[in-house]
Amino acid sequence: MTASPAPSDASAYKDTLNLLETPFNMRANAKVREPELQAFWAEQQIYEQLSREGLSPERPGPVFTLHDGPPYANGALHVGHALNKILKDIINKHALLSGKRARFVPGWDCHGLPIELKVLQGLSSSERAALTPVSLRQKAHAYALEQVELQKSGFRRWGIWADWDQPYLTLQKSYESAQIGVFGAMVLAGHIYRGLKPVHWSPSSRTALAEAELEYPDGHSSPSIYAAFPAVQLPEALATKLAAAGLNAEAATASGGLAVAIWTTTPWTLPANLAVSVNGRLDYSVCAVTCRGETPAPAASHLLVAAELRDSLETSLGLQLTPLLTVKGAELEGIVYRHPLLERTSPVVIGGDYITTEAGTGLVHTAPGHGVDDFNTGRKYNLPVLCPVDEAGNLTAEAGPFAGTNVLKDANPTIIAALEGTGLLLKQERYEHRYPYDWRTKKPTIFRATEQWFASVEGFRDQALAAIASVTWLPESGRNRIEAMVRDRGDWCISRQRTWGVPIPVFYHRETGEVLLNADTLAHIQTLIGEQGSDVWWQRDEADLLPPAYADQASQWRKGSDTMDVWFDSGSSWAGVLGGLRGGITPAGPAVGDGALTNPEHGAAAAAPPQATPLNFPADLYLEGSDQHRGWFQSSLLTSVAVNGHAPYKRVLTHGFALDEKGRKMSKSLGNVVDPAVLVEGGKNEKQEPPYGADVLRLWVSSVDYSADVPLGPGIVKQLADVYRKVRNTARYLLGNLHDFDPRPQTEGGNAIAIEDLPLLDRWMLQRTAALIDAVSADFERFEFYRFFQALQNFCVVDLSNFYLDIAKDRLYVSAANSFRRRSCQTVLSLVVERLAVLIAPVLCHMAEDIWQNLPYPVAEKSVFERGWPKTEADWKTTPLNLNQASLEDPEMQEIISSFLNCDQLDDEGPIGEIKGLRRLVNRQLEICRSKSIIGSSLEAHLHLDLSEGNVSQGLRQVLGLIKESTQLEVDNLKDWLLVSSLSLAFEGNANPAPDADANADTNADTNANADTNANADTKQLLIPPSTELGITIGIAKAAGQKCERCWHYETDIGDHAAHPTLCGRCVAVLAQNPPK
């Protein structure tokens, strides 16, 4: 052995250490790096290849279809979009890594009122006047495409993988055509009908609205009135009872006699009143009216009210109500009353349980044209659907003297005034309640009976409920939610009086109004739209829209002007995208030139990329916010059940809403909005709003339990950025210590140590990694990504950084470059980093790829995503341990070995967990010394452990026995694991002070580290009083000898080597192998 010359400067020994070396930066520089990585994926066609071939082209994996619910093509992306699309992407990327062909076709919902209004708002009044339906539609089309591109670029920046060049848009010809196909199939199945029905109507936008288009702002108040409707006729039985109670029929029905008291918050509906409804099961009282205080006498001597409400009505009406007779509501049927304002009479009828005693009088003013309950009740009694209100909300001639007034303006006061004039107004007051507003114009809506097209849910409700039962709902509560909705919902109004949408392809006879809608016309229009797009409906006249067979009668027909509810658009995506339409009416052929999406199963592959993976129908998964139980989940279900008889999806996963850190909704007024674009790319002031990158946004999505609402705010983002950096630094450390490592086995000329030759410590690390793989695999399978997030953090922080890597520093830096002690550790680092990269890839896709691209040795896969999901290696857990032969045969030791090998759960560390516990105790003592400035680094300490007391935990004693038996003491060495320079250990039954676990491991592998020769251990002076905890007595002494300049350990042989007077024997030996340059 030849000693190398000593470096001139002592600190130059630093250069003889094997320190970190990697271009993988500590800081992500995400703003630049993430787009580079995305470009790499694009160039290498990683997504395209994996989604079409799976991991192996020879054996393509199963198709997995997560069908994208189309966001509305309007407005900037918000964190809700991020939550939704990133969740989908995490699932898809995990599927791709698992070998599935997860092709993701993104979609956009492009029709509808908001876009139409947006376009209209951008026009001057003269432009607006000159607008034709076709030109409006062209502008809306262009606007939607613009918005799609904006949103698309945002999604791509988040690292979402999808067929971005072949998305589906509900305005595409092929999509529209498929949608007509769905509509047609429903028509032919008898599920579509036309009828007069009260629907939510917005006078401000002159259209019917879907429930989804309504909002209920706070602070709405309506003018509520109590009114008396004079009875003019009584049923026989009631008249008899009344007479017995002292009120004869003649008096009751005379002017100023008995009246029924009603309450309404919509006085403007009074002209449409055709009945008063009562609840047959409630009690009602005929009461004599006496004036009280200043309240003027009403034009009725007796009032009929719900018995339960009599008290409260006395107060609110300011009248004394003396009950004469109380009867069930059912007995009131047959009363006829006179309309208080118009010349007609109407009946009292039995309504339903919607009539309660919570407010009002228990008798409900019923206008079948202006309320759903009213309509249903009216239908039972064959009442006409009277609707004296036009589309602008103006009362028509049918409203008699009130014609011309507007329901949102002067109709109420006018009618109230008229009522007051008759003496039949009992009371008026403002009433605050939630009231539906047009979501777009923010103006109140009304119920108004109009001619509409409906899908008769009644016709397939049972099938729909059966379909719901066959779907897996995650979380399970989603099932009850949608089931209740479908069970109770009424028919679906699918028509809209708007221009920007897919037309309802129907013709009306110009004279008779007869409807023309059959297989012929449907197929013809479907083909036309498939070729020309739905503009054709407005561009052509009837002669060119009707099938040839109707050519000679074209002039008799008028095309309809209604468009479809946008929920019907998106609800048809299973047909437009997944090709789920079978049977008579099918989607039209390929559309050219609009990026149309097609399905190979229907022979329409022209616009699709070559070898496009088919999509599954029903889809494997739908994943949207929980509000879509009423929206897309339901509209998709209803159309699919109506046409196919089954649901369009196998599983439905829902997520909550993104709220701020206090759990409140994000809003501009609260100033708590997190803009995902700012989070990713940084704000105007990058110091205040740094560019965190897409991975941090993605990490957020993974970190929260999305089955409930999820919080997000600046504080949370900062924490996530810290976690991101911790993971990144851990990966960087792994990469940086592999710069001279060849992962091939030593037998093939590489540096990797065989698993069966690894020391205990390394075997434990592999076990932990295996446990992580198992746990995280299950987390992804169950879509419980927050568990992955927690496990990842704990793995990086606790297992790696705090324990394994902390101990590894000495092995990696100090030991000779090619020593077993170092190569064994590198073997583990290499195995861990490659698996860690894959495990984080679904979530931290950019970091994972960055790690992969910075692996310092060649790997077979050009992208981390080609590696495939890691499997737990069996031999990481089961390979025999490297222990002395004698101990392997000892039955007691065999038990310990098996307890080591069998700890395969993440929360079960097995015997090594005991060491961590010991470390905590030791660290506590070291910290006491540190706080007294007695020592700094733990290497300045000599540790005296006395376990001879007897109540030391069995586990600790076992694991110490295990270490003692290791044949690789240069690694499995307690003093190294506890990061002290020397150690003496007294065991139970071992009166002699034990062994100072000694160094020189590199050169003296056969030294029994626990066989002490240092009889002075006991006499070393303790720096602080020894502490005893859990039976373990810990004493801290100053380590003997001097600090080695190179490895910083305190050793007694410093100065023994003339060439390196400041080094310990171990370092001298290392330098002999690796001479300094």
Add this chain to the structure above:
RNA sequence: GGGGGCUUAGCUAUCUGGUGAAAGCACCCGACUCAUAAUCGGAGUCAGGCGGGUUCGAUUCCCGCAGCCCCCA
């Protein structure tokens, strides 16, 4: 107004009818200066939104209230 959901340390998350439930991060203190805009160590914090009930005993079961969120009318 009706239905559903949530409420555990500053943040995210876990757990449980019964001794101190509780991890990681953040914060505070300290060490190192060979992961250095890094790394290591130590310490503290709530008796689990509020009120009531069931029970020998509840954070965990039930009811009510409040706040927040979603859906419906």
